[in-house]
Structure formats: structure tokens, C-alpha cells
Amino acid sequence: METVTTTTAPANAWPNYTFDAALEASDRVNWRVEDLIGGNKRLDFSKSFLPESLARVEPLDFLSPASRLTLNQIRGHDYLYIFGLVEEFILPFVLDHARPLLRGNDARVRAFLNFASEEAKHIDLFKRFRSDFLVSFGSDCEVIGPPEAIAQAILSKHPLAVALVILHIEWMTQRHYLDSVAENNTLDPQFKSLLKHHWMEESQHAKLDTLMVRAISEASSEKERAAAIEGYLEIGGMLDGGLMQQVQFDIESLKRATGQTFTREESDRILEVQRQATRWTFLGSGMSHKNFLATAELIQPGARAKLEEVSVLFS
Numbered sequence: 001m002e003t004v005t006t007t008t009a010p011a012n013a014w015p016n017y018t019f020d021a022a023l024e025a026s027d028r029v030n031w032r033v034e035d036l037i038g039g040n041k042r043l044d045f046s047k048s049f050l051p052e053s054l055a056r057v058e059p060l061d062f063l064s065p066a067s068r069l070t071l072n073q074i075r076g077h078d079y080l081y082i083f084g085l086v087e088e089f090i091l092p093f094v095l096d097h098a099r100p101l102l103r104g105n106d107a108r109v110r111a112f113l114n115f116a117s118e119e120a121k122h123i124d125l126f127k128r129f130r131s132d133f134l135v136s137f138g139s140d141c142e143v144i145g146p147p148e149a150i151a152q153a154i155l156s157k158h159p160l161a162v163a164l165v166i167l168h169i170e171w172m173t174q175r176h177y178l179d180s181v182a183e184n185n186t187l188d189p190q191f192k193s194l195l196k197h198h199w200m201e202e203s204q205h206a207k208l209d210t211l212m213v214r215a216i217s218e219a220s221s222e223k224e225r226a227a228a229i230e231g232y233l234e235i236g237g238m239l240d241g242g243l244m245q246q247v248q249f250d251i252e253s254l255k256r257a258t259g260q261t262f263t264r265e266e267s268d269r270i271l272e273v274q275r276q277a278t279r280w281t282f283l284g285s286g287m288s289h290k291n292f293l294a295t296a297e298l299i300q301p302g303a304r305a306k307l308e309e310v311s312v313l314f315s
Contacts, residue, residue, distance in 0.1 A: 049076025161231025
């Protein structure tokens with residue numbers, strides 16, 4: 001890493017998050033995977049899994065209500081699978097960041113170790129969800145991967161770019177739950193419970209990752225900080241390619257689950273609508289989050305305007 005020779009954003013410009021507060025909150029909301037899934041805690045396939053603001057199945061009015069519900073559930077399956085996939089690179093990244101701090105015995109070390117432990121727990125939860133889903137759904141749903149290959153490609157980028165991608169994901173999680181899940185009483189209660197408990201811990205991760213972004217940014221040169229914004233967008237482009245492949249897989253999953261075939265025009269319409277829905281879900285909603293934009297601007301003046309312009313493409 002280059003020697004820092006330029007000034008960074010003043011300390012009072014950053015959010016007033018603390019390791020002590022994040023650690024206390026994490027300890028308070030801690031939950032076990034075994035308490036959330038398995039046994040009599042089953043998915044209800046008569047209900048939607050994702051809110052319509054994310055699934056966007058209703059514009060596909062040539063599909064029957066039952067087929068639109070099935071597509072919503074396929075998208076819900078993708079949603080938690082992809083969270084598990086991205087947490088496969090978040091976990092080693094957080095551990096690598098925490099490793100140099102281990103000689104200390106303070107809230108900072110404990111908070112980052114909790115962060116990593118919770119990400120490992122989420123990976124386990126979402127793998128169990130996928131297993132439960134496929135048993136009850138009745139047909140296969142192909143997914144992108146393998147997660148290890150995607151993680152390797154992302155972790156090859158500059159640490160500040162990777163930390164920004166993680167921050168994007170954390171604030172995206174907050175936005176989804178608070179804006180369209182928390183007060184939505186039409187969703188399957190079991191699926192909603194998984195989203196709620198994931199959000200409970202991710203709400204602290206967003207703050208911890210902001211602290212991590214700040215630390216990496218302050219150890220970076222002006223050139224590295226500018227390159228990190230570009231690196232973040234490059235990783236976004238990489239993820240977009242995978243997400244568009246997932247949309248193709250979803251159309252095939254819908255055909256298998258319903259036994260339907262579609263005309264060329266119908267397939268093109270599903271592809272168009274679901275591409276934009278998926279891009280908003282995983283790219284636009286995080287990139288345009290006000291807290292994410294504020295942090296990007298602290299790293300590189302002018303980044304907010306640039307990202308706002310790009311995020312329009314994913315709305």
C-alpha cells in the first residue's frame with residue numbers, strides 16, 4: 001500500500017459509531033440457527049416470500065396468479081442464497097482485517113470477531129434454508145457459483161474497494177427490511193423471520209463496516225481512494241454479470257416448477273422485468289442508500305454524484 005501523503009476527511013465528518021455500542025447491541029440480539037429453522041418451522045408456499053418492491057412479479061400479467069407466486073418464491077430462494085454467497089467473501093475479509101488487531105484486548109477486537117462469527121452463522125442459516133426450500137418446493141432451482149470462485153475474484157481487488165462493496169450490502173439489507181419487510185403482513189412468517197433475524201445482526205455490521213472503511217481509507221493514499229471507487233464499480237459489474245445469469249436460471253426454474261412453456265415474447269418480457277428487479281434488489285438499492293453515499297463522499301469528494309448517476313441504471 002502506498003504511503004499516505006494527503007489529508008483525509010476530518011474525524012468529525014464520520015458517523016459517531018463506536019465498537020462498544022456495536023458489541024453491546026450484538027450481544028443483546030444474538031440468536032441461534034437452531035431456533036430459527038427446522039422442526040415445525042416450515043415455509044408456507046401459499047404465501048409470497050419477497051415483497052413486491054423487490055420481486056416485481058405483478059407486471060407479468062400474462063402469468064397466472066399461481067405462476068407469479070411461484071416466481072416470487074424462486075426469487076426469495078435466490079435472495080437468501082445470494083446473501084449466503086456474498087457472505088462467503090465477507091467472512092475472510094473481516095477476519096483478515098481483524099488479524100492485525102488481535103494483540104489488543106478491547107471492544108474493537110471482540111466486535112470484529114463477533115462480526116465474523118455472525119457472518120459464518122448466516123452462511124449456515126442460508127444453506128439450511130436452501131435445503132428446506134428444495135425439499136418442499138419440489139423441483140430444482142439452479143444457482144450461480146461456486147461461491148469460492150466468486151469470493152476469490154472479489155478479494156483480489158483493493159481492500160478499500162472490497163470494504164465498500166460490503167458496506168453497500170450491509171446498508172442494502174437495512175433498506176430492504178425496514179422499507180418493505182418489517183410492516184408487510186402478506187409474507188410467509190417463516191421467511192420473514194429469517195429476514196428479520198438476519199437484519200437484526202446486519203444492523204450492527206453496517207456500523208462496524210463503516211468503521212472498517214474509515215480505517216482502511218485513512219491508511220490509503222488519495223490515489224488509492226480514488227481507485228477504490230472505480231474498484232467498487234468494477235466489482236459491481238462483476239456481480240451484475242452473475243445476477244443476470246441468475247435471472248436466466250430463474251426462468252428455467254419457473255418452467256420446471258409450473259410445467260409451462262413461454263413464447264419468445266413472454267420469455268423476453270420475463271427477462272426484461274426480472275433483470276431490472278434483480279438489479280434494483282442487489283445493486284441499485286445499496287448504491288443509492290444515503291448512508292452509503294455519504295461514506296463514499298468522505299472517501300473521495302465527487303463520488304456521491306458519480307454513484308447517484310450510475311445507480312439510476314439499476315432503479
